[in-house]
Amino acid sequence: MKAIYVETPNGTVSVREVEEPPLATDYDCRVAIPYGTICAGTDGHILHDRLPWEMPYPLVLGHESVGRVVSVGPKVRHFKIGDLVARVGTGPAADGSWNIGWGGFAEFGFCRDWKAMQEDGLDKALWDTYRINQVIPDDIPAEAGPLFITLRETLSYTQRLGIGEGTKLLIVGSGGNALAFVAHARRLGAAQIVVIGSAAREGVFREAGATGYVNYKALSEITEKFDKVIDTVGKESSSDDVLPFLADGATLGIYGLDDWEKLILRPARTTATFTIYQGSYDEPETHDQIVEGFRNGDYQRTWWTGEALFTLSTFHNALDAIERRELIKPLIRVNPEAH
Template structure:
């Protein structure tokens, strides 16, 4: 008889619940089974999945679908041909297969009691090609003493570091960021670490702006609900302007504050009814860099792990609440109401 587990399922637009009939995946020869301890709730993708506003191109699968892509756990079982992974090893971004079983799909399947990773090194040694590797660049091993809560933040933090690099942030650059949520604040942190001359943050929530000053050491803030953005910036122009909100209107607005040849970076998750950017409204002689799909995040994870171990980056600065998995609806409501910066869901001890 197939063992089952609890997971978070989205059963329709704005309908999310805990289900207990999701099959526990069985690891094949080169796979390992992970017991999941925490999973982050993504303020962008997860909300769009729940609302039904994530596009198919970004991975949306039919309802009912298992939610989550920020899980972290430890190996509890290994396939018979696994050589380089042992029980007790820790990983982030657990996986389920596309056909989860019992009628469930996955988008992206991390909010479950168990998940999968694979021994890619052994597979390559045994003659498999990169294209045959399961879950390629969809998980990453972390040190055995790496805090599971830190693991639940590592993907978001690495997406933010890679975004700052992809947008060309470096020494002497002036950067403007719209959105002081967890991703915007993390991007601001890495912009400063990469040597940006100045980083200015725009948001409508004062406590988030204050957090950005404390955590990312941004040089200035603008509360657009209390201030006119153009007036507050007083003519200052930027090399890079980043939309960390996920609105095409913000992409257009951000471009207006660029220097000639400047880059407006779109990294917020655009909704499926807001996918068109009228490029005629972008500021002349500027460039649009679309990054709604993260790129290169797995390439910087070991670097980010070092930053965390050295205390240069504190994952706890980018989330505000930890709730049990069973309180997924409360977590969702807190994020929608902006009462939480970010929520981690606790799945197991």
């Protein structure tokens, strides 16, 4: 099968023929992967070796892919042939010659029937991480499926942070996660949603629900205080720079991890007493809410992907589109025979 293969960090990225690994358990389904999206954050960090943990190169890239079930293992009960399943990818090479950066940019992969494993009394450690494998209903276009990953995890984070009716929210960043936080906040009834970002992206952020937009080079234009602040960038000083805009009792959530181990926070920059959110998110818990959101028009795929469609052979063009900031999440047609 064809796959996007990363030889070394900061090294060669290519389309390579690799041997499809066999399914690992009787609870696994083989899937054909029709679509995936490139995550400028995680995928970009893998390509340039900037994650705060080590990745096992060489590897097959991709963590925002959906798969169409083409066969099921003998113990599978909750997936059937034809189901579209979120958050799939290939497993690592059977001979150990290559690993995965979640493996979503491969023509074939697997999903695991974690519900059946749970029902059969298997240890939670064997199935808990596969709760991300959930069925996307037929009325949701397959092209939208890759966005479930970003939307599920950011909605979980949004709700756990306490954003809801009347919240005054400040978002740092204008990438895919920031756009998701805007759409969620509007859906949950936030009173103000102000974004600090690149001037070129103001239009799509306003369309998704931002009530205010400030160029990151003009922070002096911000005169208000906010109940909640989400830093989707995580640069060394990106959270520190917005401390003056925290209301007393505010919560700061640092979602980005660009400079995770070098973050600066200088309390003298604010007179507010505030909390740093140290919780996380649970991506699977919001799956049904994202389905409902697509059905209600709360999320439009093209806000993230635009109208362009790339293939594995034009993957470098998609990376260039990210580098030029033309697209937020390029959509990749991974397996042209899958639907």
